């Protein structure tokens with residue numbers, strides 16, 4: 001897993017470590033990692049043109065000391081101070097290494113600068129716009145974990161010049177302006193080519209929409225000792241640890257039997273597609289329960305299924321169920337000992353009495369909005385908050401689908417999976433996911449593990465099916481086995 005911690009957790013770990021180290025050690029570790037990442041990105045330091053955007057806090061300090069290191073290696077480094085409180089020792093270090101500093105100086109604002117800025121060019125210096133326009137890279141040290149969401153007008157004006165001239169921006173710790181602990185982006189923020197963070201990931205690196213503004217995230221180890229993570233992102237290696245691989249003693253029953261209630265006269269295809277997803281997972285057998293004509297279609301596509309009720313280890317209910325949904329029956333199953341996955345129409349059977357066994361629900365943003373009685377766009381803007389809220393209110397594990405899929409358990413644990421491709425946003429892809437996650441539940445994984453492994457395999461299969469082009473839901477199901485084999489290293 002890739003772990004992310006909250007700002008409070010990071011500050012506490014930093015305080016513990018700083019008490020044991022000489023002053024400034026952590027910032028030097030951060031700045032060194034940042035300078036190395038920038039030089040690797042540029043491919044060289046000597047002669048590189050680097051502009052630092054420096055705010056009032058230690059995030060600007062990191063940028064200034066990284067600038068010092070790059071200047072000593074022959075880079076032309078210019079710092080633009082966006083506050084008159086910028087890190088003094090960092091400014092002195094950069095200047096001593098030959099870097100240039102454009103101070104914040106309300107007395108001599110250049111005529112070309114937006115009226116709201118307090119930026120000024122020191123005598124004989126190139127104007128700050130020219131420095132940015134000619135830069136190979138701009139370093140965003142405006143704010144870090146101490147920042148409020150949004151950018152002040154002077155910061156926005158400077159960032160806009162970089163954007164207008166296509167200069168890549170490296171975010172120090174995180175793109176300034178995003179909400180660090182929620183991943184929300186309620187106001188203007190930097191969009192980075194890549195981000196260099198320190199000690200641990202922060203939630204904004206893993207959760208959209210902020211995660212999309214980070215680009216690839218490089219983690220620099222500065223030696224922090226951290227408590228359990230607030231949010232974790234599933235990685236390739238986690239599949240090897242969590243996937244229920246059969247062994248010599250396994251039989252078709254012990255591998256898990258899934259009961260599937262999906263499809264209707266209106267949406268027969270959903271049952272066929274969900275079955276494809278389920279059979280591509282770890283189960284030994286699938287029992288399909290539904291209208292005869294749909295069962296016939298499912299059997300025609302998948303002769304290996306068994307139609308009709310029988311003993312199962314988990315239920316997957318809802319994909320394309322339409323009017324076939326029998327709320328009383330689903331509620332009865334929810335009260336049994338057997339774990340249940342609810343998708344699409346099946347979500348209508350959920351109530352918030354909390355009176356049920358292990359449940360995994362797989363809504364998209366619109367379905368989650370309906371469960372919570374809020375607007376879809378509110379859920380899209382605050383995905384982590386609403387996934388957690390629904391998990392707590394309904395006492396179920398919530399898998400919220402999207403470019404980044406969030407899996408929130410009722411005990412507060414959160415995982416994310418972000419390996420999918422936008423080509424996966426296609427009708428029926430959710431049915432494949434429901435079948436696959438149901439299969440993992442039937443094989444004995446917890447709702448949290450089933451949701452995370454299912455979402456990750458689904459994303460990996462979509463990448464194989466897509467190869468950067470269009471795909472169909474059935475093609476995604478068809479690639480789940482190959483994705484599993486590759487991730488389990490059996491290839």
Ligand SMILES: NC(=O)C1=CN([C@@H]2O[C@H](COP(=O)(O)OP(=O)(O)OC[C@H]3O[C@@H](n4cnc5c(N)ncnc54)[C@H](OP(=O)(O)O)[C@@H]3O)[C@@H](O)[C@H]2O)[C@@H](O)CC1
Nearest residue numbers: 014026027030057058059143144145146147148150152173
């Ligand atoms: N913790 C660690 O382990 C380590 C931390 N390190 C580094 O320190 C960074 C945190 O530094 P920090 O605490 O000084 O906060 P930081 O974000 O630089 O500045 C906050 C100040 O900015 C201001 N401000 C707020 N919002 C604003 C906005 N939207 N737009 C403009 N200004 C805004 C506000 O001041 P105000 O405006 O209220 O006067 C506030 O006081 C961290 O991200 C990492 O890079 C590493 O060096 C080593 C290990």
Ligand SMILES: Nc1ncnc2c1ncn2[C@@H]1O[C@H](COP(=O)(O)OP(=O)(O)O)[C@@H](O)[C@H]1O
Nearest residue numbers: 401402403420421422424425427428429430431
């Ligand atoms: N922009 C995106 N990038 C990557 N994956 C996405 C994106 N949008 C949606 N998805 C994924 O595509 C699938 C769509 O599922 P869903 O909306 O339920 O479709 P359907 O109900 O038609 O099957 C989900 O797995 C979701 O996570």
Ligand SMILES: [K+]
Nearest residue numbers: 143172174176
């Ligand atoms: K930043």
